[in-house]
Amino acid sequence: MSRWIDVRKNLRSFRFAADGIIALFRFENNAKIHLLAALAVAVAGFWLRLDRIEWALILTQVALVWAAEAFNTAIEKLADVVSPERHPQIKAVKDLSAGAVLLVVMLAVVVGILIFGTKLLAWLERIGWF
Numbered sequence: 001m002s003r004w005i006d007v008r009k010n011l012r013s014f015r016f017a018a019d020g021i022i023a024l025f026r027f028e029n030n031a032k033i034h035l036l037a038a039l040a041v042a043v044a045g046f047w048l049r050l051d052r053i054e055w056a057l058i059l060t061q062v063a064l065v066w067a068a069e070a071f072n073t074a075i076e077k078l079a080d081v082v083s084p085e086r087h088p089q090i091k092a093v094k095d096l097s098a099g100a101v102l103l104v105v106m107l108a109v110v111v112g113i114l115i116f117g118t119k120l121l122a123w124l125e126r127i128g129w130f
């Protein structure tokens, strides 16, 4: 009788997924920028002492941006295999996919401003800037 959960198969899938994440941050320029941005946000988060809910919101935004970038990269690679030559539909597919990343990034910036903006203002007030 086959086992209900094949742990070895799960572990193999996990390794392939990890390979995908490593390739994303190793070879994709935009993903590298998003990684650096997330590191900067983490430093700012520790510096401004975010609370648990704020960390949860920020980390959710980081995850959304990274996941969107990974999906976009996958779609671009698939499109390049399906149609190495230029095609108007491939243009639409790639533009939509890139647009999805831009939407997520723009909303992440808004969330970042909402969270860090008030913290920064409070800090500036504390050090007597106004």
Ligand SMILES: Nc1ncnc2c1ncn2[C@@H]1O[C@H](COP(=O)(O)OP(=O)(O)OP(=O)(O)O)[C@@H](O)[C@H]1O
Binding pocket: 076, 083, 084, 085, 086, 087, 088, 090, 091, 094, 095, 098
């Ligand atoms: N096969 C294609 N047919 C039509 N338009 C394309 C095609 N490939 C890319 N484009 C257009 O170019 C934009 C950028 O695509 P992409 O990020 O894949 O870069 P690229 O032009 O293929 O060059 P590179 O792969 O060197 O980055 C897409 O959003 C799309 O507008």
